[in-house]
Amino acid sequence: MATTTNYGWTTPDDTSLVKDGASAIRTLGSSIDTTTKNLNPSTTLGDIEYRSSTANTNTRLGIGTTGQVLTVSGGVPAWATSSSGSQTTLATGSLSSTSVSITSIDQTYKDLRLYIYDMANSSTGGSGFRFTVNSDTSAIYASNFLRDGGQFGGSGANNVNLSAPINPNVESKMVLDLLDYTNTVASKTGNYSAYFNDYYATPQRMFGMWAAQTTSAISSIQLSVAGGTFSGTYTLVGIK
Amino acid sequence: MAKTIRPMVKIHDTSTNEITEREMNDAEFEAFEAANVQQAEADALAAQKAADRAALLAQLGITEEQAKLLLG
Numbered sequence: 552m553a554t555t556t557n558y559g560w561t562t563p564d565d566t567s568l569v570k571d572g573a574s575a576i577r578t579l580g581s582s583i584d585t586t587t588k589n590l591n592p593s594t595t596l597g598d599i600e601y602r603s604s605t606a607n608t609n610t611r612l613g614i615g616t617t618g619q620v621l622t623v624s625g626g627v628p629a630w631a632t633s634s635s636g637s638q639t640t641l642a643t644g645s646l647s648s649t650s651v652s653i654t655s656i657d658q659t660y661k662d663l664r665l666y667i668y669d670m671a672n673s674s675t676g677g678s679g680f681r682f683t684v685n686s687d688t689s690a691i692y693a694s695n696f697l698r699d700g701g702q703f704g705g706s707g708a709n710n711v712n713l714s715a716p717i718n719p720n721v722e723s724k725m726v727l728d729l730l731d732y733t734n735t736v737a738s739k740t741g742n743y744s745a746y747f748n749d750y751y752a753t754p755q756r757m758f759g760m761w762a763a764q765t766t767s768a769i770s771s772i773q774l775s776v777a778g779g780t781f782s783g784t785y786t787l788v789g790i791k
Numbered sequence: 792m793a794k795t796i797r798p799m800v801k802i803h804d805t806s807t808n809e810i811t812e813r814e815m816n817d818a819e820f821e822a823f824e825a826a827n828v829q830q831a832e833a834d835a836l837a838a839q840k841a842a843d844r845a846a847l848l849a850q851l852g853i854t855e856e857q858a859k860l861l862l863g
Contacts, residue, residue: 642805648812649798655806679830688822710826714833777827
């Protein structure tokens, strides 16, 4: 019997008898059906296929779960939870009052990052931006930073104070990282970078590190100024 | 005697996305004032250092830029 070039489906020879036609068509159709199914094993919404180790036979891969990414495992495609770099917004809001407390923080991430945009203070002559974690105001904080005008730092403080007066008119920005925030063995630490404008509208570019001598997981963050009220926005993200 | 108007605190509960705003309670106000005292002390110390530095530069008869050159 003759066969097709690519998939080897059986077809009647030129000399085959007409009475065998129905059988030949049925055999060919069955072969096509089998091959097509082998190449397209999908059964469910979101399925994808990839080439298996057997020629002309694909393997079905069901859709992953929300947030998973396509990766390679054992030489074949697989869905997996992203191990790093995945960032999820946990809270966004506007700064107001003299103090803002972000509470009930999700404990399922590796790190936290807080973005502060367009921060200003109602009080001329402003006051330093500062923060605490878990509303803990005992003398557990240390901070060191480089800023226009020199190097500053200290420990045994009841907050992390950036000593950067915030101008009522000129907006400031900041990124604050809180690393390994659910760790219940080690002290907490992180870094921050900020661009403040003081009340002389003088730029204060700064970069620093902070630490809090507490083994409690961080479940809340308090932002405050010494006087006046905030304006601006904040976004808290969790990082896997 | 008139009640002291305390600073306001805004609380953002991320589990419910509920935001409330109220006056600081006693513990918060006490911590707030303690932080302000600590900041004032730090600011005074920084100002004193700046004044001491300026006085020393004047005594030496050099500018701040010249002092930076000397220190590399």
